[in-house]
Amino acid sequence: MSVHSILDVATEVLLADPSASLGDVAKAAGVSRTTLHKRYATRHDLLVALAHDAYDRVDKAMTDAHLDVPGADVVEALERAIAALIPLGPRIAFMYRQIALDDVPDLVARYEQSGEPLLRLIRRGQEAGKLRTDVPDWWILSTLDASFYTAWEAISFGKLAPLDAPKLVMKTVMQGIGT
Numbered sequence: 001m002s003v004h005s006i007l008d009v010a011t012e013v014l015l016a017d018p019s020a021s022l023g024d025v026a027k028a029a030g031v032s033r034t035t036l037h038k039r040y041a042t043r044h045d046l047l048v049a050l051a052h053d054a055y056d057r058v059d060k061a062m063t064d065a066h067l068d069v070p071g072a073d074v075v076e077a078l079e080r081a082i083a084a085l086i087p088l089g090p091r092i093a094f095m096y097r098q099i100a101l102d103d104v105p106d107l108v109a110r111y112e113q114s115g116e117p118l119l120r121l122i123r124r125g126q127e128a129g130k131l132r133t134d135v136p137d138w139w140i141l142s143t144l145d146a147s148f149y150t151a152w153e154a155i156s157f158g159k160l161a162p163l164d165a166p167k168l169v170m171k172t173v174m175q176g177i178g179t
Contacts, residue, residue, distance in 0.1 A: 006031065006039070007053045010046060015094050022046065044100060051101050054091040055110045061085055062117040069121075071128020075174070077121055082148070082173075083166040089152025096149075115141050140173075147173050 009029040013020045022043055026036040040046035061084035069077045085092075101107050122140045125131035131140060147169045154160035160168065 005029070006036070007050055010050060011091055011094050014047075014050075015090055018097070047098055047101055048104055048107065050091070051095045051098065051104075051107050052110075054088070054095045055107075055114060057088050057091060058085070058114055061088060067117050067121045069124070071124040071130060074121055074125035074128060074130045078125070078173075079166065079170055081118060081121070082144075082169050085148055086151055086155075086162065086165045086169070089148065089155065093149065093152050093156075115145070118144060143176060144169075144173055 006025075006029050010025045013025050013028045017024070022036055022040065023033050025046065026033045029036070036046075040049060062081065065077060065080035065084045067077050067081060095101070119137055119141050122131060122137045126133045126137060151160060151165040151169050155162050155165060
């Protein structure tokens with residue numbers, strides 16, 4: 001089983017049961033505990049790997065969304081970002097719930113940098129008159145984060161279809177921050 005497959009299974013197992021052991025993860029992944037322990041000596045090592053994998057996926061989604069656009073194209077870029085981030089919800093939700101990771105310096109640095117591509121996009125949108133300027137850029141970013149999280153939760157509870165989520169988030173956010 002590939003590293004990404006193990007991390008995918010580990011995310012599912014730990015979201016379903018935050019106290020799951022490495023043995024539980026190994027069993028669900030269909031690998032031996034020894035195999036899992038060779039890759040991740042401790043549960044904390046697995047959590048750190050899961051967090052890095054989540055950040056890698058967010059970084060790739062932001063790159064693939066082509067956010068470095070002129071201000072006039074901000075709305076379309078924002079739609080691409082939302083559509084790219086919603087499927088990553090379980091990974092990001094899991095990562096945010098892991099207080100044991102709050103003191104891992106490289107993860108703290110990645111967290112602090114993770115919003116930068118969207119923040120730059122928001123600023124360009126404000127400069128171009130596509131997004132409100134009477135609302136701070138950091139607030140718009142926080143509103144986006146909250147909307148993503150709400151969409152992810154609604155999908156996991158079966159209240160929202162995954163394909164409907166991007167349009168709902170976009171509509172909600174733009175009616176709050178759009179001009």
